[in-house]
Amino acid sequence: MKTSLPVRRAVERMRAYHPPLEGRTEKLRLDFNENPIGCSPAVRRALAQLSAASIASYPEQETVRRKAARFFGVAPEELLLTNGTDEALSLVVHTFVEPGDTVLFVEPTYAMYRFYAELAGARIVAPRYDAAMCFPWNNVIEALRAGPRVFFLPNPNSPTGNLLSLRELRRILTAARRTMVVIDEAYFEFSGVTVIPWIRRHKNLIVTRTFSKTAGLAGLRLGCLFVHRELAASMRKAQSPYPVNAAALVAAEAAMRDRVFIARTLREVRRGRRELERGLDRLGIRYFPSAGNFLLVHLGAKAKQIVAALARQGTLVRDRSSDFGGEGYVRITLGTPGQMRRLLRELKEHS
Ligand SMILES: Cc1ncc(COP(=O)(O)O)c(C=O)c1O
Known part of the structure; x- marks a missing residue:
């Protein structure tokens, strides 16, 4: 047998990331902060009308990019469409990080920051939220x-739900003279705080948004990256020519038009x-205030058992205990009042 070629050292050192991704569609999915009511009916109509020619051709994104730019209030030259936020994060690392460079983030947080940083062979500096889920200002500024x-x-952060104010974000940008700051606004629609307009003033600022959450298009993978136009050109050089597929493009157009669906989701x-x-108050379960569409709750020593019992009943929540030294923290996506009542009934039964 031939010897297999060695994989890169950075890949060898990485732990495999295994989110529970299979068999979820028929369940009550409160584990990945998706849209609890699905997607806009206009999106489904637009997908049903996709022509054979569109499916058979490589996707053309310019029209949608222009419409998206208008929707988000930027110039088309300041926006890149990406294959989910995940591709935007990967693109940032590809464009700016050499092996051995330092990448900073505050943990616990979205797993893909560490994933792409490790993949690139970066040195990671990751201060932590404290037990009260306060942002570690001193460590970050240092x-x-x-x-x-x-x-x-990420603003707000997941899983803690923390939101930094515009004043606090300004403080970070002031301290980050030699650093590309990536503000991941995946949950913007729930928090209402955005720094997209700042990309014109700050060449070291990148903002990302996603269609996975409020727009309900997680299955189609579509995100946006906003950056000063000079840097946008360099970043496009590092991107493949067809990052976003034809279905995602027509869905995005329909999603941006249907503001009623977005308003209904938020309501x-x-x-x-x-x-x-x-x-949770009635059950005496502790939770942390969250600016996103999820709550971090403390279920303590029985967390694992409770999460497993809920899963057996078809209700999925995300056990994040391993992020908190085994401390029994669980993230629950906010659903409709009916979905929340079902969850509470089941929680009461098992806790
Ligand atoms: C902070 C944050 N950023 C990005 C994402 C993923 O976005 P996308 O589906 O666009 O890749 C998530 C998903 O859970 C998230 O929590």
């Missing part, structure tokens, strides 16, 4: 003084949040 190449900062999630918070 880390920024050393000039890491990239700082990934349902707001009502679901009230229902869940009240129910």
